Amino acid sequence: MSTRTDIDPGAGNVSTLELFFDLVFVFTVTQVTQVIDLHPDPAGIAQAILILAILFWMYGGFAWLTNAMGTDGTLQRLIVLTGMAALFVCSQAIPQAFGEAGIVLGIGFLVLTLVHLAGFLWLQGPREDVSIRFVAPVNLTGALMVLAAGWVTGAGDWILFGGAALLFASSHLRPSGHRLAVRPGNFAERHGLMIIIVLGESIISVALAAQSQDLDLPLITGGLLGVAAIAAMWWAYFVGDDDLAAKHFAAASGEQQSWMARIGYDISHLLMIIGIIGVAAGIRLDLGHLSSPAPVVSAWLVGGGVAVYLSATGLFRWALQVGPAWVRLIAAAGCLGTVPVGVGLGTAQQLGAVAAITVVAIAAGHRRRGTMAGTPGRPRGVVP
Numbered sequence: 001m002s003t004r005t006d007i008d009p010g011a012g013n014v015s016t017l018e019l020f021f022d023l024v025f026v027f028t029v030t031q032v033t034q035v036i037d038l039h040p041d042p043a044g045i046a047q048a049i050l051i052l053a054i055l056f057w058m059y060g061g062f063a064w065l066t067n068a069m070g071t072d073g074t075l076q077r078l079i080v081l082t083g084m085a086a087l088f089v090c091s092q093a094i095p096q097a098f099g100e101a102g103i104v105l106g107i108g109f110l111v112l113t114l115v116h117l118a119g120f121l122w123l124q125g126p127r128e129d130v131s132i133r134f135v136a137p138v139n140l141t142g143a144l145m146v147l148a149a150g151w152v153t154g155a156g157d158w159i160l161f162g163g164a165a166l167l168f169a170s171s172h173l174r175p176s177g178h179r180l181a182v183r184p185g186n187f188a189e190r191h192g193l194m195i196i197i198v199l200g201e202s203i204i205s206v207a208l209a210a211q212s213q214d215l216d217l218p219l220i221t222g223g224l225l226g227v228a229a230i231a232a233m234w235w236a237y238f239v240g241d242d243d244l245a246a247k248h249f250a251a252a253s254g255e256q257q258s259w260m261a262r263i264g265y266d267i268s269h270l271l272m273i274i275g276i277i278g279v280a281a282g283i284r285l286d287l288g289h290l291s292s293p294a295p296v297v298s299a300w301l302v303g304g305g306v307a308v309y310l311s312a313t314g315l316f317r318w319a320l321q322v323g324p325a326w327v328r329l330i331a332a333a334g335c336l337g338t339v340p341v342g343v344g345l346g347t348a349q350q351l352g353a354v355a356a357i358t359v360v361a362i363a364a365g366h367r368r369r370g371t372m373a374g375t376p377g378r379p380r381g382v383v384p
Contacts, residue, residue, distance in 0.1 A: 014189050017071040017080055018063075022194055024084045024091070025059050026201050028052070029277060031094035033205055036281040038095060040297050048281075049274060050161045051097050051105075054146060055090060056270045057168040058112050061139065063190050065119045067182050079119045086112035098157045106147030113143040138171045172262045181254055182261055188246035191265045192238070198273050199234050202280035203227060206287070213288045222290030222348035226283050229306065229351045232358035233276065236313050236328070240366060245320035264319030271312035278305025283347060290348040299342030299350060306354040307332040310361065323365060331361030 035048040062083055069076050089108035093101035117139065120132040142164040149160035206226055213219055249260050282301030286294045294302075310332040314325030334357045342350035 014186060014193060015066070015071045017077060018066050018190060019193065021062060021066075021080055021084050021087075022190075022197060024087050025055075025194070026197055028055050028059075028087065028091040028094065029198055029201055029273065030205060031091050033277050033281050033284070034095050035097075036277070036301070037284060040281075040285050040295075045278075045301075047098050047161075048277065050165050051094055052274060052277070053165045053270060054109070054142070054161065054168065055087070056273070057142070057165075058087070058109070058116060058139075060266045060270075061116045061135070062119075063187070064182070065116060067186050067190070069119060069123050075122065076119075079115060079122070083112055083115045083119075086115060098161075099153075102150035102157065103147075104150070106143075106150035109146045110143045113139045135171075138167060142167050169267075172267060182257065184250040184252075184257065185246065187261060187265060188242070188249055191269050192242050192246075195237055195269060195272055195276075196234070198276050199230055202276050203230055205280050206283050209284045210287050218291040218348070219288070222283075222346075222351070225290075225348050225351040225355065226279075229279065229302075229355040229358070230276075232355045232362070233279070233306065233309055236310060236358055236362050237272070237316075239362070241313070241317060241322050244322050245316065248321045260319055264316050268312045268316040268319065271315065272309050275305045275307070275309030275312060278302070278308060281305075283351070286347040289346070291346045293344060294342040294347045294350065296339075296343055298347060299339045302342060302347060302350050303335050303337075303339045303354060306358065307335040310335065310358065317365075327361050327365040331357050334361075 029052075032048045032052045035051065036044055038044065039047065062080070066076075066080060069079075071077055071080055086108050090105050090112060093105035093108065095101070097105045117132065117136055120135070145160045145164040145167070149157050149164075152160065203226075206223070210219060210223060245264065249257060249264070252260055278301045282298045282305060283290075285301065286298040310328045314328030314332070317323045317328065318325040335354045338350050338353040338357070341353050
């Protein structure tokens with residue numbers, strides 16, 4: 001057993017192994033979208049959110065772990081690769097997690113949790129020891145709840161999955177004195193790369209689903225409007241906000257930095273991913289009829305997905321002291337207001353509407369900073 005002391009705390013580059021792990025998590029996102037494809041109703045959407053929240057908790061746990069221990073040594077690499085294998089098994093079970101594959105998901109998640117715990121035990125530094133004494137009981141309890149869910153059905157599934165998700169979420173709201181110090185550059189870059197990867201995956205998943213459709217003008221037009229909406233979502237995060245947030249994150253004190261990491265990066269990025277999945281699922285459900293009145297669930301997924309994403313970027317801006325959240329929240333409400341557009345006209349028209357609303361919100365929020373031109377500035381009242 002040894003303590004890692006040779007990692008530069010200011011190092012920011014995400015390693016290729018960390019990116020490799022992230023690509024496995026993208027498979028998780030694809031499988032969660034599949035849950036909505038199979039069950040396009042409120043219950044199916046709720047299942048997808050619960051499964052994603054639980055698995056994102058451990059994805060985030062590995063982001064904290066690799067941030068602390070690095071990935072340069074053989075043992076570190078084996079820990080991460082073993083965790084990847086467990087996450088892959090969990091992801092394979094996602095479409096039937098509330099059914100016959102629940103046991104597989106539970107076993108995989110328990111292994112994932114134990115590997116994560118082993119990584120922190122290997123670190124064995126004073127800060128890591130304090131952190132793992134808090135995190136281990138939470139993680140193990142949650143993992144046992146997920147495992148138990150594999151042996152029950154119906155209400156038992158909902159209680160156990162929901163309880164695990166609430167347990168994980170509540171731990172983020174506790175005092176942060178037990179938390180690890182992070183390398184802010186690596187942490188911020190890792191979360192930003194995850195968002196760009198998931199945005200790209202959403203385009204790929206829609207494009208692959210469209211292969212079964214006739215390539216006609218309505219499909220091409222609808223697809224381009226979908227790309228426009230997703231591009232606007234990219235713009236809402238990456239043109240200025242991410243860089244300024246990373247600077248404020250690096251300059252923050254340990255206590256404040258831990259809070260920024262938990263709220264501004266972990267929670268807000270989970271919500272962003274939920275929003276992206278919602279948009280992709282909404283488009284996929286209506287492929288072949290994008291210019292005709294959309295099913296209600298599809299319209300709510302598109303409008304609600306962008307609304308959740310914009311609200312999450314508002315939370316990110318507020319937590320990282322980038323700027324006010326109210327513009328994004330107003331835009332989110334506007335996106336919810338596009339549901340009648342989808343139901344009455346079509347998904348293509350609704351995608352155009354949410355893209356326009358998002359761009360207007362970005363322009364309004366960045367007007368004083370000049371970031372529409374790609375030059376980060378500093379909002380009034382924010383101290384870097």
